[in-house]
Amino acid sequence: MKKPLWRWRSNPLRRRVDVVEAWVVLAVWALVVVGGTVAGLVAAGAADEVLAHQREEREPVRAVLLVDVPTSTSGIGTESERTPATVAWTASDGSRRTGRTLVDTGTKAGSPVVVWQDRQGRLATRPPSAGAAAVEAGVLGAAAGCALAGAVFGAGAVVRWRLEQQRLGLWDREWTTVGPRWGHKTG
The missing domain is CATH 1.10.287 (Helix Hairpins)
Structure with a gap:
């Protein structure tokens, strides 16, 4: 032992x-x-x-898609495939902004999309849930x-x-x- x-x-x-x-x-x-x-x-x-x-700093904003986003031609992706595209939105200070963000493929120009912005009005990623x-x-x-x-x-x-x-x-x-x-x- x-x-x-x-x-x-x-x-x-x-x-x-x-x-x-x-x-x-x-x-x-x-x-x-x-x-x-x-x-x-x-x-x-x-x-x-x-x-x-x-989560506190970022807020969702309605934006408008400025260009058509073609449907995926890779054949590999799923229906929810996303690709970068240009959008326009109005920041909380009232200024008009444009930027690139991920949107669903097959979306037409003029379609509304939800983007996330920080307090300075810059595009940001969606914050994680709690x-x-x-x-x-x-x-x-x-x-x-x-x-x-x-x-x-x-x-x-x-x-x-x-x-x-x-x-x-x-x-x-x-x-x-x-x-x-x-x-x-x-x-």
Whole structure:
């Protein structure tokens, strides 16, 4: 049966390198668990805040399509295939604006389309819904947590490798001292 906390127990064969390695392992796992969780929560919160700001800042506006958009000829697309086209709309300050946005293929010039604009009246992408934003924030938070955990785990592996090299060097020096004593033949 394995004894708990064996790395810290007193043992005549335990070396300073072994104790350092034990503390490195403990620190790595603590940083992986706590640091990864904190990084994930912070990243998810920041992403959710940015996406909420986008939902507040952007508004839908009715626009008019200025050119005909041909039907898809690729044969690969679905009925909801979209392509860039020029549209015109009136910004919230009353100025007339034009820009390019994605519209359904097969739409005729003069057709009404809904576009999204920011507070300056520039075209913007549709902001994600609250549910989609929560999922996106969760994925980004999980990715940030995993990235930090991976970096810490990798750094810990490098430190443990260096400690192993040091341990092997110590064993080599000790064997150089003790080995010749065992070299005689019995007979």
